[in-house]
Amino acid sequence: MQISIRPEKREDFNTIYQLAALAFGQEDESRLIDLLRKDECFIPALSLVAVDxxxxFGHILFTKISIVDQEGRSHISLALAPMAVLPDYQRKGIGGQLIRQGLRIARDLGYSSVIVLGHKDYYPKFGFEPAEKWKIRTHYEVPSDYFMGLALVPDGLEGVSGMVEYSPPFDQI
Ligand SMILES: CC(C)(COP(=O)(O)OP(=O)(O)OC[C@H]1O[C@@H](n2cnc3c(N)ncnc32)[C@H](O)[C@@H]1OP(=O)(O)O)[C@@H](O)C(=O)NCCC(=O)NCCS
Structure with missing residues (x-):
């Protein structure tokens, strides 16, 4: 299998919907992807597919979020969510390729950090650390080690703290 990573195309939308539904065993994340595509948080270059x-075989999405501190200062960051790999092709490194390529593109586009809410044993492999390190919080009720951050550049999260404000689609699902 020769996997390459490229931005999604319009003709992939339906396949991505089906893929996420298979990987998650429900359609919530598929509907979320469709809603995020129509939202201003969406960055076409950061909706990536793994193809042969x-x-x-896989899809990953990074969308714009804000981290807002107590003084109301807002820092633009990215949410990694959702990502999915076809069940029969998981644990072959496809997810890792999607994450690494996504982080590279995000850095090239000038973003300085990424936030993820997900498996605590998976994302640290790519450098994510519990977001409490920066006093970055979420209104979602999850164990603190499932909510993680990553600086894409040195000091990418220096002085950044506060509550993550997700785009409206995240609360519509
Ligand atoms: C999470 C997911 C995208 C990872 O993709 P992948 O291609 O399997 O990932 P990789 O092959 O790069 O990495 C595999 C490693 O990730 C870890 N991993 C994979 N799935 C995991 C899970 N559900 N829980 C914890 N760790 C997991 C394992 O440590 C695995 O390493 P191992 O094979 O040595 O045990 C894929 O498992 C998936 O689609 N899961 C269902 C949807 C989902 O949960 N998405 C993430 C939402 S946070």
């Missing part, structure tokens, strides 16, 4: 030729 025509066949699509």
């Amino acid at each position: 030729g025509e066949k699509l």
Whole structure:
């Protein structure tokens, strides 16, 4: 299998919907992806698919969020969510390729950090650390080690703290 990572195309939308539904065992994340695509938080260059030729094996999405501190100062960051790999092709490194390529593109686009809410044993492999390190918080009720941050550049989260404000679609699902 020769996996390459590229931005999604319009003709991938339906396949991505089906892929996320299979990976998550429900359609919530698929509907979330469709809603995020129509929101101003969406960055086309950061909705990536893992493909081998025509066949699509995985998808990852990074969208814009704000981290707002107690003084109301807002820092633009990215949320990594959702990501999915076809069940029969998991644990072959496809997810890792999607994350690494996504982080590279995000850095090239000038973003300085990424926030993720997810498996505590998975994302640290890519440098994520519990977001409490920076006093970055979420209104979602999750164990603190499932809510993580990553600086894309040195000092990318220096002086940044506060509550993550997700785009409206996250609360519509
Ligand atoms: C999470 C997911 C995208 C990872 O993709 P992947 O291609 O399997 O990931 P990789 O092959 O790069 O990495 C595999 C490693 O990730 C870890 N991992 C994978 N799935 C995991 C899970 N559900 N829980 C904890 N760790 C997991 C394992 O440590 C695994 O390493 P191992 O094979 O040595 O045990 C994929 O498992 C998936 O689609 N899961 C269902 C949807 C989901 O939960 N998405 C993430 C939402 S936070």
